[in-house]
Every structure is written in C-alpha cells, then in structure tokens.
Amino acid sequence: MIQPVLDARGxxxxxxxxxxLDEVDIAVGxxxxxxxxxPNGAGKTTFIDALTGFVRHEGTVRxxxxxxxxxxxxxxxxxxxxxxxxxxxxxxxLSVAENIAVAAHRPTLVSTLRELLGATLPQSAAVASSLExxxxxxxxxxxxxxxxxxxxxLVGIARSLAAAPKVxxxxxxxxxxxxxxxxxxxxxxxxxxxxxxxxLLIDHDxxxxxxxxxHVVVLEFGKVIxxxxxxxxxxxxxVIAAYLGTAAASISGERS
Ligand SMILES: Nc1ncnc2c1ncn2[C@@H]1O[C@H](COP(=O)(O)OP(=O)(O)OP(=O)(O)O)[C@@H](O)[C@H]1O
Ligand SMILES: [Mg+2]
Numbered sequence: 001m002i003q004p005v006l007d008a009r010g011x012x013x014x015x016x017x018x019x020x021l022d023e024v025d026i027a028v029g030x031x032x033x034x035x036x037x038x039p040n041g042a043g044k045t046t047f048i049d050a051l052t053g054f055v056r057h058e059g060t061v062r063x064x065x066x067x068x069x070x071x072x073x074x075x076x077x078x079x080x081x082x083x084x085x086x087x088x089x090x091x092x093x094l095s096v097a098e099n100i101a102v103a104a105h106r107p108t109l110v111s112t113l114r115e116l117l118g119a120t121l122p123q124s125a126a127v128a129s130s131l132e133x134x135x136x137x138x139x140x141x142x143x144x145x146x147x148x149x150x151x152x153x154l155v156g157i158a159r160s161l162a163a164a165p166k167v168x169x170x171x172x173x174x175x176x177x178x179x180x181x182x183x184x185x186x187x188x189x190x191x192x193x194x195x196x197x198x199x200l201l202i203d204h205d206x207x208x209x210x211x212x213x214x215h216v217v218v219l220e221f222g223k224v225i226x227x228x229x230x231x232x233x234x235x236x237x238x239v240i241a242a243y244l245g246t247a248a249a250s251i252s253g254e255r256s
Contacts, residue, residue, distance in 0.1 A: 003065065004029050005198045006051070006081075006167040010059035013046050013222075020046045022222045023059070028167055031196045033189060035213035035230070037206065039243055042219040044202045045086070048169045051200075052076050052083050063166055082165025086172050088156035090144035096155050097140040100127045103159040130161040133195070134188050150181030154188065167198045174205040186212040210234060218243065 004027035013021040021043045028034045036044050050057035053073040061068045063079050071079060090099050101124070131137045134154045144152060153173050160168055170189075174182040186208050193199060193214075203209050209216065210230040218226040218239050226236040233239055 002029060004062075005032075005064060006200070007062040007065075008047075008051060008059065009062075011047065011050050011061070012058040013043070013050050013055055020222050021050065021057070024219070024222070024224055026200070026217055026224075028198045028200055030198055031193050032215065033193045033199045033201055033213045035209040035216040036200060036202045036219065037204070037209055037216060037243065038219035038225075043222040044219060045171055046222075047219070048083055048171055048200070048202070051169060052081050077163065077165075080164075080166030081169070082160040082163055082167065083169040084156050084160050084171060084173060086175065088152050090152060090155060092144050095141050095143060096136070096147075096158075097127050097131070099144065099155060100130060100159045100162050103162060126162045126164070130158040133161060133192055133197075134158050135191075148181070150177050150184060153177065153181075153185060157188075161192075161197075167200060169200045169202075171202050172204065173201070174203050174208045177205075182208045183211075 006026070006028040008024070008026050011021055011024045011026075012019065024043070024047060026034060026036070026047070036047060038044055046055065049055040051061055053068070053071060053076045063081060066079060068076050068079060068081070091102070094102065127140075128137070131140055134157060136151065136154050136158065139147065139151060139155070144155065147155065153176075157168075157170065157173060173189075174185055177185060182205055189199065189201070189212050201209060201213060213230055215228065216230050216233045217224055218233060218236075220242045225242060226233050226239045228236075
C-alpha cells in the first residue's frame with residue numbers, strides 16, 4: 001500500500017484483567033474503506049475508542065505519519081480522526097443544517113476574533129459541502145423528527161464529515177436500517193471514498209460491509225483472525241467458523 005492515512009500498530013487495550021484488544025494492526029489508505037467485523041464483544045468499538053483516545057491503549061496510532069500518542073480525544077479530532085456513534089443523537093429542536101453546524105464548530109482564537117469582527121459566516125460552507133457529499137442537501141431545513149432512520153444516519157455521518165476528517169470511523173451505521181436503506185448508505189459511502197475520503201467501517205450487516213469495503217479485517221476475542229479482500233475473507237474457513245456460519249452462503253453483491 002502507498003503511505004496509509006491511518007496506521008495503527010500493535011493496539012492493545014485492557015479493561016481490568018480482560019484483554020479487549022491484543023496487538024491489532026489496521027491501516028487505511030487514501031480513499032479506502034476498511035471494514036472491521038467480528039462477533040459481539042470482539043473489540044470493534046474498543047478499537048475506535050482506542051484510535052480516538054477514549055480508552056488507554058498500547059501501540060501506536062499514526063495519522064498521515066503523525067504519532068497521536070498522548071493526544072487527548074479533542075486533539076485527535078483536530079488532527080483528523082472523525083467518528084460516529086452507535087446511537088445517532090440529533091437535537092430535535094434544531095434543523096438538520098443547524099445540527100451539523102453545531103458539530104462543525106471548532107472555535108480557535110482566530111475564528112473567534114473573526115466572528116467578533118463579523119468577518120465570517122459560521123461554518124456554512126462546511127455544512128453545505130457535507131450535506132452535498134451525502135446527497136441530502138434537500139434535507140437542510142428539515143427537523144430530525146421528520147426523517148426516516150436511514151436519513152438520520154446520513155445526517156449523523158454528515159455531522160462528522162463537516163469537520164473534514166482524514167479518516168472517518170463509522171460504528172454500525174447500518175444498524176436499524178432496512179435492506180434498501182443499507183444499500184443507499186453503502187452507495188453514498190462508496191461515493192465518498194471514491195472522492196478520496198478514507199473510512200473505517202464497523203457493521204454487523206455482512207452484505208453491506210462486503211459490498212462497500214476494499215479490505216476487511218475480522219476480529220475475534222480481540223485478535224485479528226483474518227484480513228484481506230472481501231472475497232478472500234468471506235471464504236476463509238476460520239472466519240466462517242467464528243462468525244459467518246451459514247450466513248456466508250447468502251452473502252451477495254460484494255466487491256472482490
Ligand atoms: N468500558 C468497559 N469496561 C470493561 N469492559 C469493557 C468496556 N467496554 C467494553 N468492554 C469489554 O471489552 C470487550 C470488547 O467490547 P466491544 O464493545 O469493543 O465489542 P464490539 O466488538 O464493539 O461488540 P458489539 O458488536 O456488541 O458492539 C467485551 O468483552 C466488552 O465486554
Ligand atoms: Mg460495538
């Protein structure tokens with residue numbers, strides 16, 4: 001691979017006596033979507049928590065070659081690590097655009113001075129471009145309660161995109177979506193990636209993951225048990241035994 005945007009090496013996390021992650025290596029290249037799958041409790045969310053600085057970890061996290069060691073979560077966001085959360089939490093009394101503007105706002109001394117002097121429009125360009133990137137510009141003035149679940153998920157992703165992350169980590173974005181909504185989400189993510197956005201994608205919807213990702217990593221009990229092209233991983237006997245079971249036979253639409 002050319003120089004990865006995200007290069008996480010030897011990531012281990014311990015919760016008390018429990019090893020939740022054991023020496024996990026994952027790299028994400030420019031415009032690549034890397035899938036992270038595995039059974040419940042395998043350590044997938046913990047991996048995002050480690051990358052983003054929410055739990056203590058061993059190992060190194062590099063973003064565009066910069067070591068994020070000892071950086072706190074807000075500093076990791078500023079360095080370019082974006083994430084979404086499993087539960088999409090939108091403010092119901094704000095419009096979609098306002099929900100995104102709130103998240104995109106990262107005050108600095110310079111931006112605060114500019115706003116005091118009336119020299120900037122608050123974040124409107126970032127909001128507009130993240131809505132457009134996900135093809136939901138027409139929802140800008142809608143209230144969250146008027147949206148379908150799939151649209152709410154897209155707004156949650158737009159909110160993270162507005163901060164222009166170098167890598168966007170998505171934790172189960174297809175949870176709660178029906179098959180059609182997952183397919184639309186997959187297409188939007190693929191389009192973003194093809195425009196250069198790097199992503200780490202966790203989900204239990206195997207067809208969605210295999211259909212969207214360039215590379216898939218499988219975790220079991222905190223260890224990587226397989227990694228590679230979707231087509232190869234899907235047929236790996238250890239993966240079938242650990243996770244996919246008979247569902248493997250019904251996977252369709254994957255990239256290979
Ligand atoms: N804050 C915590 N304190 C103690 N143990 C934790 C904590 N968070 C997670 N764990 C444990 O770490 C392991 C990995 O959990 P994690 O949530 O990362 O799994 P996951 O792969 O995201 O699962 P799921 O698919 O259910 O979301 C599990 O054994 C879990 O019980
Ligand atoms: Mg999880």
